[in-house]
Amino acid sequence: MSSPVAVRSIDSLKDLRVSLALFGEEALGALGAVGAELRRTAYWLQQDRPAFWQEQIKRRREEVSSAKAELFRRQLAKAPGSSLSDTDQVEKVRRAEANLQEAERRLILTRKWQVQLNQAVLEYHGSVRRIKTLAASDVPSAVNLLNRLVDALEAYLQETAPSTTNVVSSTAPAPPAFATIATKMIEEAPPPPPDDATVEGEEDLPGDLPPEE
Amino acid sequence: MPNARVLAGAGRLKQAARSVRDQWLMTEETWTDSVRKRFEDRFLSPLEPAVDAAVHGMQALADVLEQVRRDCSDRSESL
Numbered sequence: 001m002s003s004p005v006a007v008r009s010i011d012s013l014k015d016l017r018v019s020l021a022l023f024g025e026e027a028l029g030a031l032g033a034v035g036a037e038l039r040r041t042a043y044w045l046q047q048d049r050p051a052f053w054q055e056q057i058k059r060r061r062e063e064v065s066s067a068k069a070e071l072f073r074r075q076l077a078k079a080p081g082s083s084l085s086d087t088d089q090v091e092k093v094r095r096a097e098a099n100l101q102e103a104e105r106r107l108i109l110t111r112k113w114q115v116q117l118n119q120a121v122l123e124y125h126g127s128v129r130r131i132k133t134l135a136a137s138d139v140p141s142a143v144n145l146l147n148r149l150v151d152a153l154e155a156y157l158q159e160t161a162p163s164t165t166n167v168v169s170s171t172a173p174a175p176p177a178f179a180t181i182a183t184k185m186i187e188e189a190p191p192p193p194p195d196d197a198t199v200e201g202e203e204d205l206p207g208d209l210p211p212e213e
Numbered sequence: 214m215p216n217a218r219v220l221a222g223a224g225r226l227k228q229a230a231r232s233v234r235d236q237w238l239m240t241e242e243t244w245t246d247s248v249r250k251r252f253e254d255r256f257l258s259p260l261e262p263a264v265d266a267a268v269h270g271m272q273a274l275a276d277v278l279e280q281v282r283r284d285c286s287d288r289s290e291s292l
Contacts, residue, residue: 019236026229127270
């Protein structure tokens with residue numbers, strides 16, 4: 001037997017349907033945008049940075065050699081007791097060596113992050129797994145259910161009260177299709193997945209992903 | 214400063230969830246039968262904790278991505 005129906009505004013159900021549909025689109029759009037940014041950074045870290053810092057180390061080693069050679073020539077040019085200063089050359093060597101050490105440190109950091117970013121990505125995927133499933137599956141089911149409920153209510157109104165629009169009161173006989181459809185669809189909708197369920201593609205790690213244009 | 218694009222995604226998700234919640238508050242005033250409660254339990258109640266978890270994850274990711282950029286960039290490069 002159908003339950004009493006108490007819907008005072010079909011338009012409100014329609015608005016909810018629109019709102020849920022937009023939510024689904026926005027949620028998936030936001031997840032896509034974050035995923036694209038993640039892939040950009042991962043590609044930069046895995047592909048661009050190692051080559052960049054290795055090249056920097058090579059170039060800075062050459063600068064250290066050059067600065068040392070310049071200092072050596074300066075020291076050779078100094079006669080004993082001469083007032084000729086090599087302060088600038090010493091400073092240049094110091095700066096070049098500091099620059100080299102900085103590049104070596106950055107390369108080490110790059111390699112450290114290549115490992116740690118994978119862990120951060122796994123944690124991120126874990127945090128969005130549920131909303132991804134809800135937005136991709138449950139929200140469309142809810143929108144579909146609302147579609148059918150609205151159709152059932154509108155058909156009922158057309159049959160029973162052509163002059164009345166948009167209102168099905170609790171005192172009216174229950175539209176037979178309404179509760180039947182609602183109950184059936186809610187019961188048939190698969191339950192939300194457990195939190196550790198895997199969503200296709202989310203196990204990809206940054207190193208496996210192509211750059212996003 | 215955390216990664217702006219990721220934070221924008223978190224903001225977008227929060228705003229979308231807020232819109233659904235606001236709309237639901239209006240809808241539930243006009244839909245008061247038992248189906249409404251079952252609909253809410255099945256489809257709407259799971260959204261908020263899922264959105265909260267995702268937003269939290271995005272904020273954490275934004276911090277990590279910013280740290281990666283800062284640690285692995287040259288001082289002369291614009292981030």
